[in-house]
Amino acid sequence: MELGLIANILIVFAVALFVGMVFNRIKVPPLVAFILTGAIVGPYGLSVIKGQDQVASLAELGIILLLFTIGLEFSFKDLWKIRAIAIVGGMLQVLLSFFFFFGLAFVLGLPVNQAILMGFLFSLSSTAIVLKILHERGEMDSPHGSIALGILIFQDLMAIPMIMAIPFLASIPLQDTTPLLSPEALVTLVIEDLAIVLVLIVLAKWVIPRVMHEIARTRNQELFLLVVILTCFGVAWMVSFTGMSLAIGALLAGLIISGSEYSHQATSIVLPFRDIFTSFFFISVGMLVDIRFLLANIWIVLFLIAVAILAKALLATAAPLSLGYPLRTAVMTGLALAQVGEFSFIIAQSGFSAGIIPSGIYQTFLIVALMTMAATPFVLGIGQPLTGWLCSKPSLARIARGTCIVDENGKSPEKTDHLVIIGYGVTGRNLARTAARSGVAYTIVELNPDLVKAARNEGESVVFGDATAGGVLSHAGVPAARIAVVAINDPIATRKIVALCHSLNPALTIIVRTRYVSEAKDLHSLGADEVIAEEFETSVEIFTLVLHKYFVPRDQIETFIHDVRADGYQMLRTRNTVETTLPDLVRHIPHITIASLTVEPGSALDGMTLGRYNLRKRTNLLILAIRRGDQTITGLSGETELHAGDIAIIYASPVDIAKGTGLFLSGSPGSR
Numbered sequence: 001m002e003l004g005l006i007a008n009i010l011i012v013f014a015v016a017l018f019v020g021m022v023f024n025r026i027k028v029p030p031l032v033a034f035i036l037t038g039a040i041v042g043p044y045g046l047s048v049i050k051g052q053d054q055v056a057s058l059a060e061l062g063i064i065l066l067l068f069t070i071g072l073e074f075s076f077k078d079l080w081k082i083r084a085i086a087i088v089g090g091m092l093q094v095l096l097s098f099f100f101f102f103g104l105a106f107v108l109g110l111p112v113n114q115a116i117l118m119g120f121l122f123s124l125s126s127t128a129i130v131l132k133i134l135h136e137r138g139e140m141d142s143p144h145g146s147i148a149l150g151i152l153i154f155q156d157l158m159a160i161p162m163i164m165a166i167p168f169l170a171s172i173p174l175q176d177t178t179p180l181l182s183p184e185a186l187v188t189l190v191i192e193d194l195a196i197v198l199v200l201i202v203l204a205k206w207v208i209p210r211v212m213h214e215i216a217r218t219r220n221q222e223l224f225l226l227v228v229i230l231t232c233f234g235v236a237w238m239v240s241f242t243g244m245s246l247a248i249g250a251l252l253a254g255l256i257i258s259g260s261e262y263s264h265q266a267t268s269i270v271l272p273f274r275d276i277f278t279s280f281f282f283i284s285v286g287m288l289v290d291i292r293f294l295l296a297n298i299w300i301v302l303f304l305i306a307v308a309i310l311a312k313a314l315l316a317t318a319a320p321l322s323l324g325y326p327l328r329t330a331v332m333t334g335l336a337l338a339q340v341g342e343f344s345f346i347i348a349q350s351g352f353s354a355g356i357i358p359s360g361i362y363q364t365f366l367i368v369a370l371m372t373m374a375a376t377p378f379v380l381g382i383g384q385p386l387t388g389w390l391c392s393k394p395s396l397a398r399i400a401r402g403t404c405i406v407d408e409n410g411k412s413p414e415k416t417d418h419l420v421i422i423g424y425g426v427t428g429r430n431l432a433r434t435a436a437r438s439g440v441a442y443t444i445v446e447l448n449p450d451l452v453k454a455a456r457n458e459g460e461s462v463v464f465g466d467a468t469a470g471g472v473l474s475h476a477g478v479p480a481a482r483i484a485v486v487a488i489n490d491p492i493a494t495r496k497i498v499a500l501c502h503s504l505n506p507a508l509t510i511i512v513r514t515r516y517v518s519e520a521k522d523l524h525s526l527g528a529d530e531v532i533a534e535e536f537e538t539s540v541e542i543f544t545l546v547l548h549k550y551f552v553p554r555d556q557i558e559t560f561i562h563d564v565r566a567d568g569y570q571m572l573r574t575r576n577t578v579e580t581t582l583p584d585l586v587r588h589i590p591h592i593t594i595a596s597l598t599v600e601p602g603s604a605l606d607g608m609t610l611g612r613y614n615l616r617k618r619t620n621l622l623i624l625a626i627r628r629g630d631q632t633i634t635g636l637s638g639e640t641e642l643h644a645g646d647i648a649i650i651y652a653s654p655v656d657i658a659k660g661t662g663l664f665l666s667g668s669p670g671s672r
Helices: 003-025 030-041 052-073 076-081 083-107 112-122 127-136 143-164 166-170 183-217 221-240 246-258 263-287 291-296 298-322 327-336 342-353 359-381 383-391 394-401 426-438 449-457 470-475 491-504 517-526 534-549 554-567 615-619 654-664
Strands: 419-422 442-446 462-464 483-486 509-514 530-533 593-598 622-628 631-633 647-652
Touching: 003 030, 003 263, 030 263, 030 359, 052 221, 052 246, 052 263, 083 112, 083 143, 083 298, 112 166, 112 298, 112 342, 112 359, 127 143, 127 327, 127 342, 127 359, 143 166, 143 246, 143 298, 143 327, 143 342, 166 342, 183 221, 183 246, 221 246, 221 263, 246 263, 263 342, 291 298, 291 359, 298 327, 298 359, 327 359, 327 383, 342 359, 359 383, 383 491, 419 426, 426 442, 426 483, 442 449, 449 462, 470 491, 483 491, 491 509, 491 517, 509 517, 517 530, 530 534, 534 554, 593 654, 615 622, 615 654, 647 654
Parallel strands: 419 442, 419 483, 442 462, 483 509, 509 530
Antiparallel strands: 593 647, 622 631, 622 647
């Protein structure tokens, strides 16, 4: 290896590390840091890197591995789960964005093929940046997070035919809209593509799975790595003969392996290499950014950046709105998708290399795309105040709450002193079931149309709408309710809902489920009466199960739980402790534990007095107390009688408890 290449890699990584650390402090995505690194060290910056071709070769390798892993991670099952959003919402967003930017470019005088390319470039958003920011904000499971994910998945799929269309766009003359492909050439192209598809089907169904199975049986990681890399580059090389890029071939190779049971292992092997080489791609893109061009056209570039962000946000907002989602969810989705995507750089570079767009347009695109990416955290940051302002407008009230569906005539039933369940996920469904069985009147508020439809089919009283809108909460009867339970996955929306509920009904008891203990203080200050944190409750359940496995007495476990809660926070979580607390001396006798056994109808002990059966002498089981309904009976004597349904609190060794359990069961020896 040449020392020049090593020096170039060293310089690139050193600058990228410094820029990345600075950008991390100001919450700018690392992808932007890579592009800026390229601009700094490239020929239009400090001209530190001399061997730009070497970096470009590493960049191409990164794109091949990137598309290969995308193919590996793709799942038709996952796509089908979010088909309504991914297919319908994604198609709306891509088509609206494509036609808007295509029309804008055409009106500005660009030829048809360049205008089409502009439509491609600006219809895509950055999956990596959006998902990272949503994860950091705790909004991945929020309504707008789920919608954005579905649309991004569809965009990634659409990037494939867009990249494939580059050779066709390159064949269109700049001054004529008629393609150069003759009917004969078109037929030949179709036949070639069908042949490739046939070969790929054979490879996917029979050849590659069998080869990978045989290699996996060797349990040799090096051989498995080799077969994965061979598949990636082998299929890419075959596909390149049809005129398609190596990257598309790598994507198809990933799709071939994704259907096998080896896809997860293959992904884990390739992932580190992908991340390293993909960084070279974005650095190489940054090397093409001409700072002098930016300074010479600063006002035009700033105008185009503003147009790109505003147009993409508005067009992405339109997709969820058309599906009936409330204004807040739609706007947050639009803001999340207001940047240009990483696939757009791949398409732009392919278009530039194919001669579709000149250097000036390519430079303009690079700078505009880079700035839209860098602006994403700040654009999302204005989401809450912006949606709050929009939803407060009377003229937007109907859009703000979405399509409200309660019952057949669209009217919310009049209720007082009822329970309002906000969020119909697992917590909401379980709460609704127990409330129904207990005779407690309740109303559900849900934003997901599929969950609303399912709830209505089950006969539930449900309001479809965004609970961050006061009108929706009023429609659900919050002003007249006794209790509201907030069980949604959006932390920002949760805080707003709590504040709205408290303002609509100060006497309302508000119980909130949240993810982290750190959020409890803010929620209490906004009006929440009880806050239940998932991470806290999970920790309690885990150490409870662990201590049970070590036969720690239940009353001692309850003491631990009480101490933990005292150190953390007080929350609504009641445990029915039917065991009688033992003195400390008895509690710590080794190999002795406490258990509860239920007397079943017809068992040997059903209707039997303790003195008559002499349970202690026969089985070494000591009954400390009996739980009968809501009553706990202590001070037992020989005349105490056991009945079906009684819960006996037993003190004995685990072995004796196991031996004596049969006496409590129906159908056991000695039962009647």
